[in-house]
Amino acid sequence: DDMVLIPAGEFIMGSDETDGRIGFEVGIDSMPKHRVSVKAFRIDPYEVSIGPYRRFVTAAGHEPPAIWKDYKMFGYPQPADDHPVIDVNFHDAQAYCKWAGKRLPTEAEWEKAARGADGRIWPWGNTLDLDRLNTEDSTDYWTTPVGRFPGGASPYGVYDLAGNAMEWTASILESYPGSPRTIAPDKKFRILRGGSWGMPANPFARAAHRHYRLADLAQPDFGFRCAKDAK
Numbered sequence: 301d302d303m304v305l306i307p308a309g310e311f312i313m314g315s316d317e318t319d320g321r322i323g324f325e326v327g328i329d330s331m332p333k334h335r336v337s338v339k340a341f342r343i344d345p346y347e348v349s350i351g352p353y354r355r356f357v358t359a360a361g362h363e364p365p366a367i368w369k370d371y372k373m374f375g376y377p378q379p380a381d382d383h384p385v386i387d388v389n390f391h392d393a394q395a396y397c398k399w400a401g402k403r404l405p406t407e408a409e410w411e412k413a414a415r416g417a418d419g420r421i422w423p424w425g426n427t428l429d430l431d432r433l434n435t436e437d438s439t440d441y442w443t444t445p446v447g448r449f450p451g452g453a454s455p456y457g458v459y460d461l462a463g464n465a466m467e468w469t470a471s472i473l474e475s476y477p478g479s480p481r482t483i484a485p486d487k488k489f490r491i492l493r494g495g496s497w498g499m500p501a502n503p504f505a506r507a508a509h510r511h512y513r514l515a516d517l518a519q520p521d522f523g524f525r526c527a528k529d530a531k
Contacts, residue, residue: 303342304413304456305530310337311412312419314476315508319421330508332478333419336408340530343405343413345458346446347465347525348396351381353388356396365392367520374520382445384465384523390490390515393468393524402526407471407491407510409527414462414494415507416455423454423461428501433463435501443497443521462505465523466496473512488514496521 313336315326322328357364365387371378388396397403405413414423422428430437432452434444447459454461461467473489475482489512495505498521503509513522 302345303528304345304458305342306338306340306409306413306456308338308340308530309417310335311415311417313408313411313508315506319506319508320503325503325506327503327509328481329475329479329483329510329512331480332476334476334478336412338406338408338412341405341409341527342530343409343458343527344402344525347384347460347467347523348393349382349446350379350385352400353385353396354381356399360395360399362392362395362399365518376442376520379443380445383443384446384460386443386465386523387518387520388468388522388524389518390468392518394470396524397526400526402528404468404470404524405527407469407493410461410467410469410493411507413456413458414454418455420455421506421508422452423458423507424452430501433495433501433505434460434497435463435495435505436497436499437501438463438497440497461494461507463495463501464497465494466492466499466504466511466521467494468492468522468524490515492522 367387474485
């Protein structure tokens with residue numbers, strides 16, 4: 301098992317005005333910065349790719365992503381098996397993780413794995429470098445093989461936490477303590493993190509940026525990775 305161990309302890313979660321302009325680089329729903337403590341856990345170093353997901357579909361009899369029926373119909377080239385699986389909703393991602401003996405990470409776990417304990421803006425530091433991630437700003441305009449950007453790895457050695465596929469987490473939509481906008485918890489919506497090949501890096505691929513969608517929704521840039529409790 302090549303999962304990466306993320307140690308227990310506090311980290312800085314969220315954003316504030318020191319990270320950029322509110323409403324532009326910094327989303328209101330990502331405010332304020334606050335300290336969060338998580339237990340030790342393990343997380344996949346790479347996004348779940350098409351090859352393993354195909355094995356899951358076959359073994360579990362799970363419905364394959366709609367985009368598999370005809371990529372060209374959706375306007376995209378067919379990716380190789382080492383590209384992240386996409387066009388999956390929250391329930392698909394959750395089912396795969398359960399089948400694999402794992403689970404989806406919470407958004408706090410995901411953010412700590414992405415930015416470390418020091419509150420950095422990007423997995424590699426505080427300055428955007430478009431050579432370290434796959435987003436709308438790059439020249440690929442589609443998914444890339446998982447782990448293709450080693451320079452974009454997080455402090456713990458986790459890849460593609462910025463760009464490539466936006467990743468489902470287990471967390472429901474709700475506001476942070478002290479947030480300027482109050483959001484009542486809503487289980488119909490789940491948090492996604494990390495930006496994607498189809499979104500600009502700023503602000504969507506920032507480690508602290510929150511994105512939320514209906515749990516039933518699947519899009520051609522929605523993917524995931526798994527986590528599990530540390531033993």
